[in-house]
Amino acid sequence: MNSAPQPLYRQVKEHVLRQIRSGDWPTGHRVPSENRLVEEFGVSRMTVNRALRELADEGVLRRLQGVGTFVARPSRQTSLVELRDIADEIRSRGRVHRARMTARGRVPTTAVLHQRFEDASLGHLFHLVLVHLENEVPVQIEDRYVHPQVAPQFFDQDFEHVTPTEYLLSITPVSELEHVVRATVPNATERALLELGIHEPCLVVHRRSWSWGRVATDVTLTYPASRYELRGRHRTSPTGTLDGVQHAAS
Template sequence: MTDAQPLYARVKDHIVTQIRSRKLAPGSRVPSENELVESFGISRMTANRALRELTAEGFVDRVPGVGTFVKEPPARTSLMELRNIAEEIEQRGHRHTARIVHREQITSPPPLTDAFELRLPRSVYHLRLVHEENGVPVQIEDRYVNPAAAPDFLTQDFSHTTPTAYLVATLPVDELEHTVEAAMPTPDQQRLLGIGPEEPCLVLHRRSWSEGQVVTVATLTYPASRYALYSRYRTTPNGQPQS
């Protein structure tokens, strides 16, 4: 950092040095614009530019209304297992919280009727919630559940347990289907995840069966910069999964 540098570059260098020396560890909060203005005696515009460029260069994540945080390597969730996101987050030593957006009982539209393998539309439960890791949104869960299989689903306190944990404890799961796609976020998803319109998302579509019937149809939406999907399994010599 030299006096010849523009002020915003001096602020950037200071923060990058702290990140690389681990004084600011992954996931830790970076000083706000107001704090940078006070500490460096700079304008708010200069502080904003420094944080914008650090975000664009991948050093930090800015979450509207929450703060700016040192970027962590993307968390991972398995495609081969039915994992509880709360346990994944806690295993990383972080805090899981969930915000319920809405819960309702609806009549299944044609695509959902087909997904549940029903001949006619039927009443289904719908739950939408946002999972957070250390206060930062990492997943939108849109889940539909067959009331005949889990009649008490909507009455559960999902601020203390996750839908996955409840369903696994309630019903045996004998088959899973996963489909993954990349998608740009809708305005509503941008708002719930605290991301911009240019941030791509990973979308995991999941169906699960119990005793031959579809119990739940879920869509899990992750900001691509905060999460990765992976699988690992043993194979035969010709590359086929081992049974």
């Protein structure tokens, strides 16, 4: 099954992430020096260097020449596109939320999913398709994949009463979010599920959430353009651009 062994630099990265996940290495904790890790793992310094450099590029670690390597602060900034539960949103507008399940099961992991979950050893994933209705009008298709180790009891839940978002937030913290937003022309299935007119475009949000250093869930949310828009408002720090610039430069 698990044919390909992880490269050494990945093993070192995983080791560091495990220490951080477990809480043994809190924010600001000093990571062993490269030479120390070379001894521990019996690998060359270039290999350790690549592992630590990539983790620094990803924002997990902070490195200071002549000083050392430290566990980075989990960042400033709150979300623009927040992780809101659609059932909450609908209820807060005084409407009635209902969810209809149209697919549910374990699925084998395809090449694309391996890539999106950044984990080549994943055997299968939980998969789910829900249609969310506001006062019986469909407003969102939720097409979700979930890492089975993050939520082993995922399918014990009743997702017509507790949304996947609500459940997942209750069992695991989200450390990182990625959103990709597109406008699309829906296919026939989507048009039917959302009861759309012809030529009506959709807004598609593709979202990945990280927990404990790995991708926990990957969800595609499809909204009818005529019935939904996305809104975000947040304060910025005037000095906040420096990190990004440095990162972009490298």
